Amino acid sequence: MSRPWFDLHSHTVPGVDDGPVTPAEALRLLEKVRREMPEGSVVAATPHYSTTMSLFALRSRMEKSRRFAEQVSSQELRVLCAGELKLGMRFSGFHRLLSYPGTRRVLVEFSHGLVWFGVLRRCMRLVKDGYLPVLAHAERYRWADASRLRFLSGIGAAVSMSLRSLVISRFRKRAEWILESGCCHLVTSDCHEEGDPVFGSAAREFVERLCPGSWEVLAAENPRRILEEEPLPPPTGGYGRG
Ligand SMILES: [Fe+2]
Helix, strand or coil: CCCCCCCEEECCCCCCCCCCCCHHHHHHHHHHHHCCCCCEEEEEEEEEEEEECHHHHHHHHHHHHHHHHHHHCCCCEEECCCCEHHHCCCCCCCHHHCCCCCEEEEEEEEECCHHHHHHHHHHHHHHHCCCCCEEHHCCCCCCCCCHHHHHHHHCCCCCEEEEHHHHHHHHHHHHHHHCCCCCCCCCEECCCCCCCCCCCCHHHHHHHHHHCCCCHHHHHHHHHHHHCCCEEECCCCCHHHH
């Protein structure tokens, strides 16, 4: 029996963002996740949030997510509540509410047009406040080359790659690059609907083909370290080759 996997980025809460619309759709998606992941695995429900939204809207989305996660969590598959926070100009403090439970690590994204300097500034602000960013779908940003991703790792950020990028043609090549180059600490599904890739044997085979020996590190070991606030090893790549 395989040890648990940890998917730290998913849109599985119904009616809060661009994920499932109805509870029935959300349950079908989670049923697929449950079938594919080993017993005792964890999926983090990370609806979209933004530093420009109101505190009221944020709290109501959080509350819906919390209730849903409580309802669907089981021994087979634990569903945690966190958020994917789009970091804007404004320093909202919302990262303190949306970090992974019991940790100071928070999943973040940026506007697609944001330049490197803006990314750096926003990340440094989090770090200064005692929080560490987990970069969602790093492969989607133009600024994200190997040296910048390594720089962000150096200040404590975790770099993640979304399996969902593999089914979006404009992101596919970069998603493959990020795996091959060994620039990421973890893979996530970022699933929004039943048809999206989730953690399972197909995902594992795909990741292993591009970066042999990496699946356990990217889907189990490193994300577990994030949830337990253990330091991450540098993303050196070449997992299992030496
Ligand atoms: Fe997402």
